[in-house]
Amino acid sequence: MASYDAFDGITDPTRARPNITLLRLMRARRSRTPILISIFAVFFFFVLWNKSSESKTHVAFSSYRLPSSFTLPFSSELTDDTDSPLGVSGLGSTVNSTTSKKKPSFHLLIPASEPNPDLCKTLLSSFLLDYPPPTLINFGKVFSGEGENGSHAGKIRGVYEYLKDQKQVSDDDLVLITDGYDAWFQLPPEVMIRRYHILIREVNERLQRKYGMITHEPREHGSTATVQKYVQNIVFGADKLCWPNAAEDAACAAVPPSTIATNVYGAGTDQDPEGFQNRPRYLNSGTIIGPVADIRVMYEWAFKKAEAQHRSGLGDQFVFAEIFGEQEFQREAMRRSSQGAGGRWLDWLAESLGNSVSPFSANKTINSLSSTPGQRYEFGIGLDYESRLFQTMTHSTSDIEFLYYNDSRLLSHIQETHRPSNLHPLLLTADIARVKSPMSISGNKSEDFTGGFLFPLSYTLDMLPDKLTWEEVPLATNLFAPSIPPLLHFNGDKSLLSTWWPSMWFYPYSRALLRRYIRSTQGPAAAQAADTGGQDWWDMRGGKGGVWTDKETWMDWGDICNNTEAIIFADGKGTWAKEEGTGEVVNKWGKVIVEKNTGKEEPIEVEAENEEQK
Numbered sequence: 001m002a003s004y005d006a007f008d009g010i011t012d013p014t015r016a017r018p019n020i021t022l023l024r025l026m027r028a029r030r031s032r033t034p035i036l037i038s039i040f041a042v043f044f045f046f047v048l049w050n051k052s053s054e055s056k057t058h059v060a061f062s063s064y065r066l067p068s069s070f071t072l073p074f075s076s077e078l079t080d081d082t083d084s085p086l087g088v089s090g091l092g093s094t095v096n097s098t099t100s101k102k103k104p105s106f107h108l109l110i111p112a113s114e115p116n117p118d119l120c121k122t123l124l125s126s127f128l129l130d131y132p133p134p135t136l137i138n139f140g141k142v143f144s145g146e147g148e149n150g151s152h153a154g155k156i157r158g159v160y161e162y163l164k165d166q167k168q169v170s171d172d173d174l175v176l177i178t179d180g181y182d183a184w185f186q187l188p189p190e191v192m193i194r195r196y197h198i199l200i201r202e203v204n205e206r207l208q209r210k211y212g213m214i215t216h217e218p219r220e221h222g223s224t225a226t227v228q229k230y231v232q233n234i235v236f237g238a239d240k241l242c243w244p245n246a247a248e249d250a251a252c253a254a255v256p257p258s259t260i261a262t263n264v265y266g267a268g269t270d271q272d273p274e275g276f277q278n279r280p281r282y283l284n285s286g287t288i289i290g291p292v293a294d295i296r297v298m299y300e301w302a303f304k305k306a307e308a309q310h311r312s313g314l315g316d317q318f319v320f321a322e323i324f325g326e327q328e329f330q331r332e333a334m335r336r337s338s339q340g341a342g343g344r345w346l347d348w349l350a351e352s353l354g355n356s357v358s359p360f361s362a363n364k365t366i367n368s369l370s371s372t373p374g375q376r377y378e379f380g381i382g383l384d385y386e387s388r389l390f391q392t393m394t395h396s397t398s399d400i401e402f403l404y405y406n407d408s409r410l411l412s413h414i415q416e417t418h419r420p421s422n423l424h425p426l427l428l429t430a431d432i433a434r435v436k437s438p439m440s441i442s443g444n445k446s447e448d449f450t451g452g453f454l455f456p457l458s459y460t461l462d463m464l465p466d467k468l469t470w471e472e473v474p475l476a477t478n479l480f481a482p483s484i485p486p487l488l489h490f491n492g493d494k495s496l497l498s499t500w501w502p503s504m505w506f507y508p509y510s511r512a513l514l515r516r517y518i519r520s521t522q523g524p525a526a527a528q529a530a531d532t533g534g535q536d537w538w539d540m541r542g543g544k545g546g547v548w549t550d551k552e553t554w555m556d557w558g559d560i561c562n563n564t565e566a567i568i569f570a571d572g573k574g575t576w577a578k579e580e581g582t583g584e585v586v587n588k589w590g591k592v593i594v595e596k597n598t599g600k601e602e603p604i605e606v607e608a609e610n611e612e613q614k
Helices: 020-027 029-058 117-128 151-164 189-211 292-310 312-338 341-353 408-418 507-518 524-532 608-613
Strands: 003-005 009-011 106-111 135-137 174-178 183-185 213-215 226-228 234-239 282-291 381-384 390-392 400-403 475-478 487-489 546-549 554-556 592-594
Touching: 106 117, 106 151, 117 183, 117 507, 135 151, 151 292, 151 312, 174 189, 174 292, 189 226, 189 234, 189 312, 234 292, 234 390, 282 292, 282 312, 282 381, 282 390, 282 487, 292 312, 312 381, 400 408
Parallel strands: 106 135, 106 174, 135 546, 234 381, 390 487
Antiparallel strands: 003 009, 174 282, 183 487, 213 226, 234 282, 400 475, 546 554
């Protein structure tokens, strides 16, 4: 059916209707010339931009080269986006995967020199969410002085020395490093690992669009290859304020802007001198995740920095923020030096309009950073701006609410009260909904237990809700990102370590969940899973209900968290492993560790064959 148009009379409905305003302007003699000039100018700069991008894609401008064999942190059978928690889609065609065992392992490293209730809260949350048995770095070590013996340099050195030990870790393993006295887990590792890979894929796509590709120089018997110029594999938590580095240093002035919406807190976003209404954009060293090979190289350079010029007292926060700032400074310097006329014009336009985010903009102050020939500045570091993995709490507590996702009325009220700019409905994300329910994350169900292994079943201590979904438990939620982070890092107000602990979803069931976790399946099945690694058994050494130290010593929960029950459980049910006072408790080799009736904790003699099983 034909339609009537004021200018063309009868028009064919299959033909696109012309822009009436543009036609009027084009028919006016005075308007015609400026419009043609504008169109020509846009076309001219578009051509220049394409030429500059093309040259950037095929010419290497940086002295940094990616290794010829760039490996995924997981084996090839896990590179599809299946139910495997380690799966990644869309990377297999561009990345070669070489692993030393069938599946890589996932390691949890926690620098902690001594036990206390706050460390036990971190450990308990990792147990109940079924993370790998943690490895405590520098546990039992006494630090004194500065330099190599100082606690700050010692923290960096301890992690670095552990990552160098090829008996414990492989290059393609994934490692999570978190502070030991102020970090709690609230979601399973499957969620964290899947989000890590999605985040890495997204950020590398952005890096390719911004910086392009480089061409490898041919080696002795090799050929040239065009690869992405910058690749990110390491993720740190993000903070709202830059500290303790100076504001004009690269650590503060050269870092990229946050990926969160620019008006998320309203008109005052990023203008708050106290930081509460600023978007996170600065590195926080308390949470790190990435492949072992990449993190080892970064820690090696960090330790050299910490040792240099008596700077060990500055700490890992200062050193890693400086490394990140120097990386971003060098990236921007190379980008500006290699771009064509079109790119330079766009930079000039952004500065003229006051929209430039470049650290070299005329309206920004940054200390000059000279490049040292042969020194590496590129470490593949980036930040978790949107708290997909880590929630850094400094200046962010007002962003967080513990939400029950089965209460739509409460969710609407909370969102209306906070009124974040995104205004997306608050819903439980699909990656959480599809993992095991909270009461089924680890271990056997209490009612399925049929033996006297480890802890005898107690109907007083071990009863748990049958069907409790993620929608029915309180989850700490960042309303402004928005996100439900797997890990909470309380690097700010330490009083929250006491006041927020009862809000964690597992708190009312923590003793029963820990008992069930320790009763988890042992024996040949676990040994086989430990040998193959991957999702079946995170850390190839195995272990349940305790920690490893970097000296390869195993410590049970009772060894490291003795006499913390009143703070950790606060349930009035007594001392751990002696709650009912009459049960005999044995370890996984059948050795009695709590004698029947007496509650005596001294080890008693056992037959030689039991000792050999150890």
